[in-house]
Amino acid sequence: MxxxxxxxxxxxxxxxxxxxxxxxxxxxxxxxxxxxxxxxxxxxxxxxxxxxxxxxxxxxxxxxxxxxxxxxxxxxxxxxxxxxxxxxxxxxxxxxxxxxxxxxxxxxxxxxxxxxxxxxxxxxxxxxxxxxxxxxEALAQVPQIVGDSPAIRKLVAEALRVAQTSASVLILGESGTGKELVANSIHAHSSRRDAPFVKVNCSAIPENLIESELFGHERGAFTGAASAKRGLFEVANRGTLFLDEIADLALPAQAKILRVLQSGEIQKVGSERSLKVDVRVLSGTHKDLKKAVANGAFREDLYYRLNVVPLRVPSLRDRAEDIPLLIRVIAQRLCAKNNLKEKQIDEDVLWELKRYAWPGNVRELENVLERMLIMSGERITVMNLPDEIFATESDTSNANSALREFRDKTEREYILAVLRKHNGNVSQAAIELGVRRPYLHKRMGVLGIAKKDIYAERGARP
CATH class of the missing domain: 3.40.50.2300 (Response regulator)
Incomplete structure (x- = not known):
């Protein structure tokens, strides 16, 4: 050959x-x-x-x-x-x-x-x-990993250290935490920064096309292959290839990637020639690869090849102290993107955003922030927050709807009782409930509590 x-x-x-x-x-x-x-x-x-x-x-x-x-x-x-x-x-x-x-x-x-x-x-x-x-110039344009929490400082230090090597890196973390950003940063600070950084979402490519996408194919190799095509390994030659959602690769494709990592050679679909490539492979997943290995869904030998240096990206709820800084940085970019003037964000909004669990992590924060920037007036107040920000943990799960309805009814009755006790004074009611006044206003709106409900038992408003 x-x-x-x-x-x-x-x-x-x-x-x-x-x-x-x-x-x-x-x-x-x-x-x-x-x-x-x-x-x-x-x-x-x-x-x-x-x-x-x-x-x-x-x-x-x-x-x-x-x-x-x-x-x-x-x-x-x-x-x-x-x-x-x-x-x-x-x-x-x-x-x-x-x-x-x-x-x-x-x-x-x-x-x-x-x-x-x-x-x-x-x-x-x-x-x-x-x-x-x-x-x-590209390095200057690579989005920086934003945050000053201990978890982020540790991640940045580890990423910069491993960037100077040629080791394979497995980037772990929930969806939306920024695994691709970490991979891009590793490449940008490595000796391969002048060569291509190629990313591929393994879960987005059909199983019957993944081999062609990664390794390329010759003309006529299969039905529809009207011309030859370079694979992503060849495109990334002398550079870095980031295999995101690596856990979703089918076992046959895993075997082919293992061969490349072992030999440094790829073979196009339909070709008898091998191409020697020099590619650093970074990979990422939000799944538990150890569990996948135990279940037979992921090759153990490939796991150890990829997991030379593991880096874990913390979830947003584990670094809530970074949220104000993230909001400031993301808001500037979103305002420029949407041709909006920068807006003041109330402290109450920041307080509510910091206490939210963020199941979608930074990606969800960016979506919520963009929505508020577009739909708000000159400043963003707590009334611009979407209802899900005020949801409890059980609201964001698949909890039984009947249980949710019972809880909401109970909460509504309790808030009404406290409001009636204080003759409709929301500030005093919030103090007794142990919540902030804007939060209580928002919950009243979500639960459909109007002023007429507060005075309903008395028949008239005092």
């Missing part, structure tokens, strides 16, 4: 002269590059669609299409690959146009091996520098 090492820089040579292609291939392979060749535009385009190519050596005078036209097509198709133009017959105008279009260099045939090697090396170094600059 042929094994292609994609860890080496890959150079594609498009030239219709066989001898030229052969001599370039020998020269560049001796310099440590992996070289692919194409004799026409169609085969070159197939390669560019199927493989990660670091540099294209493009002849200006081709038999079927000129190199300048082919380069324009690459740009229009969104294929971003550095190009060095080569030609033995190009005019000065064509050479100038080649560089003007974005070509890195122009080499006139015949050129020496040394000149070719220098041009290729400079092009790759320049491209790497550009990626580093882009990586620095």
């Amino acid at each position: 042929t094994v292609i090492d994609t860890a080496k820089p890959t150079v594609l040579v498009l030239d219709d002269e066989k001898n030229i292609r052969g001599s370039i291939e020998i020269a560049l392979e001796s310099e440590g590059y992996h070289v692919l060749s194409a004799h026409d535009a169609a085969s070159a385009m197939r390669t560019l669609n199927e493989r990660v190519v670091d540099l294209l050596l493009l002849d200006i005078r081709l038999g079927d299409i000129d190199g300048l036209t082919f380069f324009r097509k690459l740009q229009s198709d969104g294929i971003d690959v550095p190009v060095i133009f080569i030609s033995g017959h190009a005019t000065l105008t064509e050479a100038a146009q080649a560089v003007k279009l974005g070509g890195f260099d122009f080499l006139e045939k015949p050129f020496t091996t040394e000149k070719l090697a220098v041009s290729v090396r400079r092009c790759l170094e320049y491209t790497q520098l550009q990626r580093r600059l882009s990586g620095s």
Whole structure:
């Protein structure tokens, strides 16, 4: 079986002269590059669609299409690959146009091996520098893990420490806690920051397509495979692949991923060749993987491969002290997103949000906050809070509806009794009930308690 090492820089040579292609291939392979060749535009385009190519050596005078036209097509198709133009017959105008279009260099045939090697090396170094600059900009744009609680400080410290290594990391935590954000942060602070960060939700891909998505496929490999496709492992080459909801992978796909982690090689569906890839794998799940292993739903050997360094993202209810800071940061982003002016949030609102259990964690907090920002006036008051914020723990579960109805009826009668005792004074009633006045107002609204109900026994309002 042929094994292609994609860890080496890959150079594609498009030239219709066989001898030229052969001599370039020998020269560049001796310099440590992996070289692919194409004799026409169609085969070159197939390669560019199927493989990660670091540099294209493009002849200006081709038999079927000129190199300048082919380069324009690459740009229009969104294929971003550095190009060095080569030609033995190009005019000065064509050479100038080649560089003007974005070509890195122009080499006139015949050129020496040394000149070719220098041009290729400079092009790759320049491209790497550009990626580093882009990586620095991307790092600045990566959303930061917000919080100052002990749990978050511990998580950030552990993530930064493991980012400097190549170890596999298993990120654990409930849905909505920010596992993807942690994975992104690890990549952004690692030595792979200049390479791609690729994320995939394993639970969102049908079982019959997961192998094609992860490893790619050849044209005609199965019904509907009209063209070859690169898999996510190849796209993430030299970078990081985040496998979210890893527990939802079917056992056959788990076996294939284990093979990749062990050998560093992938095999496309329908191909007899193996590609050697250099990918750091991060994974995440909200499920108990140990329990899944015990039940036979997850491979034990894969579990230990993925769980070299476990990181647990705390739930929002376990770091309620971070909620005011989270609200401030998220609100600024949401206001910009929705073209809204920033709004003042009452202390009573923050108090209620801190005491809520947040089963949906930060994702739920963001949804609630966006709703309130859109639907409120100039400031957000406790009356803008959705009813679920005032629900008890049993309200957010699948508790029996009859039990819930009985509890609400009992609570309504008790609140009414206290209000009547204090002649309808909500402030005094709140003190006796041990709750805040805005909360009592909200509960009165939820339970349908109106002023007329308070004075109903007396027949008239005093």
